[in-house]
Amino acid sequence: MLCISRLFIYPIKSLGGIELNTALLTDRGLQHDRRWMLIDENNRFLSQREHAQLALFKIDLLSNALKVTYTADGTSVQIPFIPLNRALINVTIWDDICAGQLVSKAVDNWFTEKLSSPTRLVYMPDETHRATDPRYTAPGNLASFADGYPALLIGQASLDALNMRLAEPLPMNRFRPNIVFEGGEPYSEDLMNRISINGLEMYGVKLCARCVMTTIDQQTIQKGKEPLKTLAGYRRKGAKIMFGQNLILGGTGTINIGDELNVVSKHTDERFMIEAM
Structure with missing residues (x-):
């Protein structure tokens, strides 16, 4: 079983995040997020x-x-x-x-x-009303001041698998997700197309391309080469390094820590596939 293990919002874009037990989904993301x-x-x-x-x-x-x-x-x-x-x-x-x-x-x-x-x-x-990227989403979907989509989903197993490859493990805050789930295989979020949490539907629309922000220690602001150096060796898609899945939301309501995440359908498009290395 997959279930929600952590929820985060980042009210002011690029500033520190807040961890929640319950989050309200709005027309453009989690309440107060960005x-x-x-x-x-x-x-x-x-x-x-x-x-x-x-x-x-x-x-x-x-x-x-x-x-x-x-x-x-x-x-x-x-x-x-x-x-x-x-x-x-x-x-x-x-x-x-x-x-x-x-x-x-x-x-x-x-x-x-x-x-x-x-x-x-x-x-x-x-x-x-700021629209999401029309190349990957249908008209009518909105985003806040987030980079482009209402929410970001990451599996805890994905971070655990990455940390197994690193000399020093990194915390989840390097990746700024909104929804973290536990259970399943590493990177299983890549293929999640339609999911349901507490009766609310969400849709994976684009793998998340990672940037230099992931190399900044959120407590000391020191910069390093990781995790991009390691991720580039096995999570590259074309010229981009992928970690996490961008979501659009199918309605408004509340999700909570411990809620089950149900995968209703999976992607079959090649752009969601990353070859194992």
Whole structure:
């Protein structure tokens, strides 16, 4: 039997994650997941890819706000779930441009001070509809400020298999999944097409190509060569290194730690196949 073992959200894109026991699925991902994003002077998103320092911001979920703590100095700021500022601006995330709601000048100033660079925080209101990649998904599917899809699924067995190949094992936070399941064979998530959790359907649409963010220690922000060096030896698909499966969601509702994950159908397309090495 496969069952959900861990659930995560990352409220502010590229900042620290929060582990949950229960998660609410919305029209664009897990509730609060990547609904906020830091942007630069050109209104382009900030990422750990270029700013490893972002990993030092840890987030706690309060009853009506986020609490963001900068671990380098212990200071914190609270961000209400619904910004009082109603101003919207166009923001850029990869090749997409969509509307983001400015949060507050006070919050902008706090992040600007910590990062030593002009920075603003935006929120994605419900009225902003950012479509998922039409090459892999049908019209009508939405994403938050995540890289491109509502959720990421990884099997614990996959990480265990990777760690068997590494001199020093890595934690799951290197890969920033939303849903982790236990049971089954390593990389079984690759072939999951249609799955069901607590009566809610989800669909695997694209293997997740991994980047340099996986090489950043989320506590110290030190960079290394792993896990990309090892994964490149046996998880390569063309020019990309794959680990995890991107999901779209078939409805709204609640999922919990311990819920059974049922595989309704599997992929047969070649693009989901990775030859064993």
